[in-house]
Every structure is written in C-alpha cells, then in structure tokens.
Amino acid sequence: MFLFTSTKRFYITLICLIFAAVIPIQAATGRFSYPPAETAFMIIVYAAAGLAFVLPEILYSMTPTEKLLKRYDVNKDARPQIERQARARNGELTPRKIDVKSRCATFTGKKGGSYRTTLKSCTCPDFKERKAPCKHIYYLMDQIERSSEN
Ligand SMILES: [Zn+2]
Numbered sequence: 395m396f397l398f399t400s401t402k403r404f405y406i407t408l409i410c411l412i413f414a415a416v417i418p419i420q421a422a423t424g425r426f427s428y429p430p431a432e433t434a435f436m437i438i439v440y441a442a443a444g445l446a447f448v449l450p451e452i453l454y455s456m457t458p459t460e461k462l463l464k465r466y467d468v469n470k471d472a473r474p475q476i477e478r479q480a481r482a483r484n485g486e487l488t489p490r491k492i493d494v495k496s497r498c499a500t501f502t503g504k505k506g507g508s509y510r511t512t513l514k515s516c517t518c519p520d521f522k523e524r525k526a527p528c529k530h531i532y533y534l535m536d537q538i539e540r541s542s543e544n
Contacts, residue, residue, distance in 0.1 A: 398451050399498035399512050410444030454514065455496065459538060462497075462513040468526040475527070478520075482532035489533065494541040499534045513538075 398404040414437050420426035421433045428436070454462075468475060481487070488502040499511040501518075509518040511530040520528040527535075 397448075397455055397496065399454060399493075399496050400451075400510065403447050403451060407444050407447040410440045410447065414440035414444060454512065459497070459513060459535075463527075463535070465514070466526055470527070478527065478529045479532045482529040482536060487529060487533050492534065492537050494538050497534065497538060499530065499537075501530050501533075 398407075417426060417433060417437050417440070421428075421430075426433065470476075470479070490500040490502050490508060492499045497513055501509045501511060503509050503518065509516055509530055511517075511528075511534050513531060513534065515521060516528050516530045518528050518530055521531070
C-alpha cells in the first residue's frame with residue numbers, strides 16, 4: 395500500500411479524513427443540524443485522528459533505512475543475531491507479502507497466524523520479547539538491500 399505499512403491504518407485514516415471532509419459539506423447543505431461549535435469540534439477530532447494515524451507512517455517513509463536500524467542497541471555480530479540472520483537466509487521463513495518500497499512485510503507464523511514486519515518492529519514473539527531485530531526484520535532488510543542493488 396502506498397506510504398502505509400498497514401492496510402488497516404490506511405482505511406482508518408481514510409475513514410477519519412472522509413468524515414472530516416463530509417461533516418462541513420453536510421453542515422453547509424443544512425443536513426447536519428448541530429451547532430457550529432460542535433460541528434467544528436467534530437471536524438477537528440476526525441482530522442486529528444486521521445493525522446495521528448498517518449503521521450507515524452509519513453515519518454517512517456521519510457526515515458532512511460540506516461537511521462531506522464540505529465535504534466537497535468544490539469551487536470549484529472553476536473552469536474544469537476548471526477543465527478537469526480542465517481535463519482532469515484536459508485529459506486525457513488514463509489513470507490506472504492514483501493513490500494520493498496514501503497519497507498514492510500507479512501509472514502506466516504508457525505501456528506498459522508501472521509506477523510507484520512517493518513524495520514522498526516515485528517509482531518512476532520521473538521521481537522516482542524527482545525526488541526532487537528528478529529529473523530523477519532533481517533529478511534526484510536535483505537530484500538530491501540537486494541532491490542536497491544538492481
Ligand atoms: Zn519477527
């Protein structure tokens with residue numbers, strides 16, 4: 395999805411912004427009978443909610459990959475990290491969707507669930523516990539690197 399790393403976020407933002415746009419139109423045509431102050435308040439709430447959802451996505455899309463990876467206070471040459479990188483490379487993973495442009499991915503988990511991965515985070519148990527790059531993040535990194543070489 396263009397700009398968005400999550401389809402859910404995209405739709406929530408869209409709905410919020412549509413509401414923010416439709417309320418003044420409805421008010422202008424007289425179909426919306428709340429007092430002006432309440433109408434303005436509702437527009438602001440929807441617009442602010444839309445922005446709250448889109449802002450992290452814009453920031454993510456604008457931050458270069460190297461800067462995103464600096465957040466991890468982890469030695470990538472430490473043994474457990476090397477093992478994760480190896481697992482990412484030897485075909486153990488089942489990527490469902492890789493979006494190199496938006497730098498996000500979805501993987502099928504072991505128990506049939508799915509993990510959402512960006513360079514900032516992953517919903518897998520390994521990342522949740524350690525807050526350090528998991529094999530999914532390494533896989534995504536590799537794909538991004540590979541696509542930039544072409
Ligand atoms: Zn993960």
